[in-house]
Amino acid sequence: MPDQPPGRVIIENLEPDVDSGRFPLARCVGDEIAWSVDLFADGHEHLAGEVVVKSPEGFVREYPLQSVGHGIDRYRSPEIKFEKVGTWTIDIHAWIDHFATWKDELLKKYEAEVPIGLELREGAAIAAQAQAKAVYNGDYESAAHIRSCKEALENETLPLAERVRTAEDPKLEELMRMFAPREPLSTLETPRKVRVDRERAVFGAWYELFPRSAAFEPGRHGTFRDVIRRLDQIEAMGFDIIYLPPIHPIGRKFRKGPNNSLEAGPNDPGSPWAIGSELGGHTAIHPELGTEEDFRDLVRETQARGMEIALDIAFQCAPDHPWVRDHPEWFRIRPDGSIRYAENPPKKYQDIHPLNFESADWRNLWNALRDVFLHWARQGVKVFRVDNPHTKPFPFWEWCLEEVRRDHPDVIFLSEAFTRPKLMKRLAKAGFTQSYTYFTWRNDKQGLTEYFTELTRTECREYLRPNLFANTPDILHAFLQDGGPAAFRIRAILAATLGATYGIYGPPYELCENVPVKHGSEEYLDSEKYEVRFWDRERPGNISGLIGHLNRIRKANPALHRNDSLAFHEVNAPELIAYSKMTADRNDRLLTVVNLDPHCTRAGMVTIPLTHFDLSAERDYAVRDLLTGDVYRWHGPTNYVELSPERTAHVFRIEE
Amino acid sequence: MPDQPPGRVIIENLEPDVDSGRFPLARCVGDEIAWSVDLFADGHEHLAGEVVVKSPEGFVREYPLQSVGHGIDRYRSPEIKFEKVGTWTIDIHAWIDHFATWKDELLKKYEAEVPIGLELREGAAIAAQAQAKAVYNGDYESAAHIRSCKEALENETLPLAERVRTAEDPKLEELMRMFAPREPLSTLETPRKVRVDRERAVFGAWYELFPRSAAFEPGRHGTFRDVIRRLDQIEAMGFDIIYLPPIHPIGRKFRKGPNNSLEAGPNDPGSPWAIGSELGGHTAIHPELGTEEDFRDLVRETQARGMEIALDIAFQCAPDHPWVRDHPEWFRIRPDGSIRYAENPPKKYQDIHPLNFESADWRNLWNALRDVFLHWARQGVKVFRVDNPHTKPFPFWEWCLEEVRRDHPDVIFLSEAFTRPKLMKRLAKAGFTQSYTYFTWRNDKQGLTEYFTELTRTECREYLRPNLFANTPDILHAFLQDGGPAAFRIRAILAATLGATYGIYGPPYELCENVPVKHGSEEYLDSEKYEVRFWDRERPGNISGLIGHLNRIRKANPALHRNDSLAFHEVNAPELIAYSKMTADRNDRLLTVVNLDPHCTRAGMVTIPLTHFDLSAERDYAVRDLLTGDVYRWHGPTNYVELSPERTAHVFRIEE
Secondary structure, eight states, X not given: OOSSOOOSEEEEEEESOXXXXXXXXXXXXTOXXXXXXXXXXXXXXXXXXXXXXXXXXXXXXXXXXXXSSTTSOEEEOOOEEOOSSEEEEEEEEEEEOHHHHHHHHHHHHHHTTOOOHXXXXXXXXHHHXXXXXXXXXXXXXXXXXXXXXXXXXXXXTSOHHHHHHHHTOHHHHHHHHHHSOOOSOBOOSSOEEEEXXXXXXXXXXXXXXXXXXXXXXXXXXXXXXXXXXXHHHHHHTTOSEEEEOOOSOBOOTTOOBGGGBSSOOTTOOOOTTSBOBTTBSTTSOOGGGOOHHHHHHHHHHHHHTTOEEEEEEOOEEOTTOHHHHHOGXXXXXXXXXXXXXXXXXXXXXXXOEEOOTTOTTHHHHHHHHHHHHHHHHHTTOOEEEEEOXXXXXXXXXXXXXXXXXXXXXXXXEEEEOOSOHHHHHHHHHTTOSEEEOSGGGOOSHHHHHHHHHHHHHSGGGGTOOXXXXXXXXXXXXXXXXXXXXXHHHXXXXXXXXXXXXXXXXXXXXTTTOOOBSSTTOOSBTTOTTXXXXXXXXXXXXXXXXXXXXXXXXXHHOGGXXXXXXXXXXXXXXXXXXXXXEEOTTSSOEEEEEXXXXXXXXXXXXXXXXXXXXXXXXXXXXXXXXXXXXXXXXXXXXXXXXXXXXXXXXXXXEEOO | OOSSOOOSEEEEEEESOSGGGTSOEEEEXXXXXXXXXXXXXXXXXXXXXXXXXXXXXXXXXEEEOEESXXXXXXXXXXXXXXXXXXXXEEEEEEEEOHHHHHHHHHHHHHHTTOOOHHHHHHHHHHHHHHHHHHHHTTOHHHHHHHHHHHHHHHOTTSOHHHHHHHHTOHHHHHHHHHHSOOOSOBOOSSOEEEEXXXXXXXXXXXXXXXXXXXXXXXXXXXXXXXXXXXXXXXXXXXXXXXXXXXXXXXXXXXXXXXXXXXXXXXXXXXXXXXXXXXXXXXXXXXXXXXOHHHHHHHHHHHHHTTOEEEEEEOOEEOTTOHHHHHOGGGSOBOTTSOBOOEEETTEEETTOEEOOTTOTTHHHHHHHHHHHXXXXXXXXXXXXXXXXXXXXXXXXXXXXXXXXXXXXXXOEEEEEOOSOHHHHHHHHHTTOSEEEOSGGGOOSHXXXXXXXXXXXXXXXXXXXXXXXXXXXXXXXXXXHHHHHHHHHHXXXXXXXXXXXXXXXXXXXXXXXXXXXXXXXXOSBTTOTTTSOOOOOTTOTTOOHHHHHHHHHHHHHOGGGGOSTTOEEEOBSSTTEEEEEEEOTTSSSEEEEEEEOOSSSOEEEEEEOOTTTTTOOSSSEEEEEETTTOOEEEEESSEEEEEEOXXXXXXXXXXXX
């Protein structure tokens, strides 16, 4: 038997929800949620419910649930706005509304002209309870109003009609909703959580660059100071996040040479992901990049321009990482006493030791890894790109991200997991703010449509935020290799308009670098992963201008700041894709049409669902191409578009 | 940080399941379940899992999970058979399979001809752990085998090929599965439950009768002894459950007269649902029906014929019920001290007091209600039809049914809730064994198809077992009123073949009684609810013969003992409906075709999905009409059927 009389109202099928409350919903500051829920109880009494929202600081506010229709037992809250970063707690309260039940029955009986003297006394008794509650709450004004109603209800000297009118008093109804007894109260068996992140968690443009290639003259190892000198240029391209591959000392043992060769020459810099040397590990800085002070200056100068630095956190160790010496128990030790390196038999990665999360000393290992994030957060870094999180245990991430957020609720974690869908989704549920996606491998209309429909129309929209990188140091897709500069323009426009968050790895991207290490590979030739490169950023044919233009369009158009309005539209040409995003108030409606063929001009009729955009079938409307400024007068749902390799896309703003 | 190192394998999307484990799956003895589940872990190691099943007595057995295909992270258990009534507990265990991972890598390296000396020593180390576990478990034979393998693995004097062969030893693989370490182990966050009921919970034919109308001469109040004298006849009709409306003393105050009139005459017997008088309440017997001994004799005589008595438990009280006097706090007391009667304003039901589950004395009320079930269970009654459960709190039922089952796990509860779908489903989840349905109101092809597809093809099949009553004392549907005897035959055949459990209220049903109290009402004229009736059970035109025939067909054909194989088939005539049920081994395949039009002959082509029935498109097959014995030779998928009001249905057995 329960300890307390259990609530009679059943609460079921809350939406939105992630795995019956096992994981939080992910939202950003200013986002709104309207919950729907089934409420029903035994018997035929009226019921009432509300969503009870507790802010990260513990302030509580209630939002009433309204029936969405008689007899279907479904209720809906108003749009509830989340104004502050942090974890909010959500409960549902539901109860039998004895006052509403009483009033309903009273009025039916009054209409049927049956005696209601006893009923009026019953109503007065309910009011007396509410009056006591108001007094208890110190709300004497409300208590006085309830009391006067109560006295009118039970006053047999008053005309019946007047007593019934008292029952219908709207002010009384409002006060009864506040003060009438709700016991036994029903609540959620599992209270829900909403993790509210800052705006940048969902909307931002990322620019990845290797600081060691940032020097202004060929042959020199770039530094943080060089990056600082390049900030104006990156800002001019309109990026929000500057993401640096690992900045830590690079291991010497088994260091890789150019193009991932096994033998490094004495001057080869090695891979930044081979972390750690006698100079330090995950909290140290590679001396050739600069000092801690240089790094803090970079963080500060970046922030001064409205941008942020993102660091790459890769939990793996070069053989000369201090942890290998100080904590060999954090690795797998082989029978000969050696430490196991990474491998995918028969391939060997001898420059990398994976951590052993099954270590008996797992608690210290977990704490040390968390402390890496905390260290950099204290240096002002609030954005982390986490390398291969799917090769570390999910329970570790669930714990670690929460731990970091406790002190730094504004931290953003990007999950770099290119793996099976269920793992990517679970990492998002476990607390990663953003996720890399399969975008680079979705290059045709069907692939893009299906994938982005899944991301924006299924339950995963509640917890997984896609970050659309158009390339990475590991991924130069065949589409870019084969499609010339048009391919780079196409993919930049797709990334910037399909995804509220997207990124490129530059300068190779804006310079349209398209040579792979060999045919059939997605690796770059002479990859920066293994050597210092010098880039002529002003090289003719670069698309920095387009990228800057795209990022300005993104900033100016709130429709592009979220993904939930994404809708695909019909075009009767397989190479043309059309899709739109708009704000809830439809003040900003963007229609993008892209020619996915980088080689040929393609044309077709695009079908605009007029009602979707609140457009009239009778009147013309204007579409302004934000890329060119051209304005077209369109009429009706079907309109002609033609796009060439030179002019790969329209980003239309519908303006009427 | 967790107390223990958490398991690395993630367990998600278990199926079948009810509300993420909040409620048990409902199954019967002998039923099988094959679970599917997502399993995945960080990294690239092999993983393993099993379903751990604990019987009601606490015996544990494991069933291995097998991958359903590479890269999709989905696993499936074998069919797990439940052989005993009671609540079974289910967990999933999953772990990184270090031995399988090791073996896989070893063989790849061996094939690539890289050195594997260290690897073999690592394998020996894993074997050593397993050996220790086998010794700990006292399994010295296994330990010895593992030890000899271990020694071969690490024996550098043996040829490499032989050591690798040892790694591939199937017996070693089996023993490693049993004994190799599984820590850190992943388990379900919420262990699941399966409530296993006896066969009668899902398969049975119910016969409702008023014992007070069982007398053998008109004008006399029937008794339990009369019912005993009628058992042979009921048995001849093939029923399994004889369900009696409430058998308790009937209240005198505000007793209802014939046809629900407000004024009862001095000899009017009142409604059996107006429970309780000075002669007793829910544990007492109405004296005119007989004594407790008579009742026990009836229970015994029924059981001797392989049938059972079901009692109607209606938790409401006539004004003269002893609880009204002894426990006024269990009711709603009005301001004038009177006890509130049931009403649906402006309608009043003054012969009934509902219980007040919000009573401060709710604990004693709950216990008293549970004790009603326990009282009758001690008298040998193991089947209860619960009246209007949706007007009592759901948490009460969840507690009460579990309490009764603790002492009497073989008890069957039928939920008489004709209300909104969500409430009916929740009652089933809360523990009711069976549920009344909307069957009586589904009289056309679309309505029947949609409703039974929902019941048998959606998640509700996991917990809700339909009981298809063709009529009740409250429901004489217009279809029966207007369709003559053909309508009664149609609905009996539908009920008996669509539902593994079905029922009729007799003798009105088999006598084709079709006169309502007034036009537009579903109430019977001169309803037994308010008076004693005398029925001429041999009356010409009765369909007792058909019903007996149907029940014999049901018993002989295991396809009709479950609902999960129900499939609807195409007929190109809107009045004809065709559907089938078959056993998993396809040894029993029944195809039913019913003419839903009681007035006209209808014909059409029925489409048989041949592969569904494992039939060849090349060969003839035979369909034997179990109602007539006629055999038809059919060929191919499309065949002609013609059904008249005299011959309303075929119940074909497909025999080849």
